[in-house]
Amino acid sequence: MGAGETQVKVWDAPVRLFHWLLVLLFAFMFFTGKSGSDWMEWHMRAGYAILALVLFRILWGFAGSTHARFSSFLSGPSACIECLKHLLARKPSPYPGHNPLGGWMVLVLLLALLFQAGTGMFANDDLLSEGPLAALVSKATSDQLTVFHVWNFNLLLLLAGVHLAAVLYHAGLMKENLIGAMFTGVKRLPADAAGGVATRFASPWLALVLLAVAAFAVYLIVKRPF
Amino acid sequence: MRTKLLATVISIGVLGGASLEALAQAKPDVLVKQRQAAMTLQGKYLGPIGAMMKGAAPYNADVVALNATFLENLARMPWDGFDASTKGEKSKAKPEVFTDTAKFKAAADTLEAETAKLGAAARAKNEAGVRAAFGGVAKACGSCHDGFREK
Numbered sequence: 001m002g003a004g005e006t007q008v009k010v011w012d013a014p015v016r017l018f019h020w021l022l023v024l025l026f027a028f029m030f031f032t033g034k035s036g037s038d039w040m041e042w043h044m045r046a047g048y049a050i051l052a053l054v055l056f057r058i059l060w061g062f063a064g065s066t067h068a069r070f071s072s073f074l075s076g077p078s079a080c081i082e083c084l085k086h087l088l089a090r091k092p093s094p095y096p097g098h099n100p101l102g103g104w105m106v107l108v109l110l111l112a113l114l115f116q117a118g119t120g121m122f123a124n125d126d127l128l129s130e131g132p133l134a135a136l137v138s139k140a141t142s143d144q145l146t147v148f149h150v151w152n153f154n155l156l157l158l159l160a161g162v163h164l165a166a167v168l169y170h171a172g173l174m175k176e177n178l179i180g181a182m183f184t185g186v187k188r189l190p191a192d193a194a195g196g197v198a199t200r201f202a203s204p205w206l207a208l209v210l211l212a213v214a215a216f217a218v219y220l221i222v223k224r225p226f
Numbered sequence: 227m228r229t230k231l232l233a234t235v236i237s238i239g240v241l242g243g244a245s246l247e248a249l250a251q252a253k254p255d256v257l258v259k260q261r262q263a264a265m266t267l268q269g270k271y272l273g274p275i276g277a278m279m280k281g282a283a284p285y286n287a288d289v290v291a292l293n294a295t296f297l298e299n300l301a302r303m304p305w306d307g308f309d310a311s312t313k314g315e316k317s318k319a320k321p322e323v324f325t326d327t328a329k330f331k332a333a334a335d336t337l338e339a340e341t342a343k344l345g346a347a348a349r350a351k352n353e354a355g356v357r358a359a360f361g362g363v364a365k366a367c368g369s370c371h372d373g374f375r376e377k
Binding site for chain 1: 265269272273276280364365367368369371372375377
């Protein structure tokens with residue numbers, strides 16, 4: 001640790017678990033999405049899991065710990081320009097949580113995942129599998145949403161690539177270990193930045209309740225018991 | 227009189243032959259419709275068997291026999307619709323259909339063979355045989371879609 005730096009815990013366990021589960025499931029979706037009908041059953045199950053995770057993350061963005069909240073990391077254009085200057089100058093990051101650009105990336109990724117899950121619900125593979133809501137629409141509509149599902153996946157790959165490139169930029173050119181921080185929750189920050197926002201951690205029990213709510217919502221969408 | 231009649235008969239014959247030839251040349255957009263219709267119907271008759279295989283519907287040997295027999299015949303219908311004249315038509319057929327013709331033909335033959343097995347087992351009311359053959363049919367559909375159909 002350099003002089004004038006301090007270690008601060010910023011990411012709570014739910015955020016970290018969400019992140020890495022999503023990474024694993026995303027890789028699984030990539031594989032099963034390209035592997036044809038044998039894997040389609042598992043592709044759909046993993047899709048439900050991702051939808052539940054994303055819905056949980058949205059709820060957590062309102063009720064979670066300080067740095068998990070949208071209000072703490074979505075900021076206006078001037079803050080984004082300021083952030084960009086910081087990044088290009090490779091100055092140590094003054095942001096304890098997501099920086100303003102990264103914050104918008106979080107929202108864009110969540111929305112793209114939501115769109116992916118939504119179109120997947122109505123998609124079909126012209127063979128033996130179709131999403132649980134495909135029966136509600138015509139074949140033509142289902143086909144169109146399947147095309148969106150395929151296009152949006154390429155967009156997701158692009159977004160994931162940009163996200164990864166940004167993290168590697170931080171690691172390589174700014175000597176900031178964001179990947180490690182997403183495992184441990186602890187970030188190394190300039191001493192003056194860490195004090196800026198006091199981090200309040202929300203209860204993990206609340207996270208479990210919200211995850212259960214999200215999972216139940218997915219169950220209702222998939223099974224439509226009513 | 228006789229020659230006149232003969233001339234008429236011949237000219238009708240020639241005209242008729244010409245128009246028959248024109249009819250025999252199905253237009254490219256009709257050929258695309260033909261193969262898409264054959265595919266749609268295959269999906270229509272495969273679906274209920276698939277639901278039974280997954281356990282989503284109770285096994286019904288009569289429905290399986292009827293659907294598998296339709297399927298066996300439908301599996302032979304799309305291929306002459308992939309005529310070179312349809313290359314420019316809007317469809318999901320990948321260019322490989324027309325460039326990698328040997329592989330495409332092999333994929334078509336596989337589907338015909340697999341659906342024939344399914345049809346035979348279904349008509350014999352052999353449920354175990356149907357279950358064994360079904361996987362082969364699904365694989366034949368899927369692998370050909372992967373190689374020769376745009377998403």
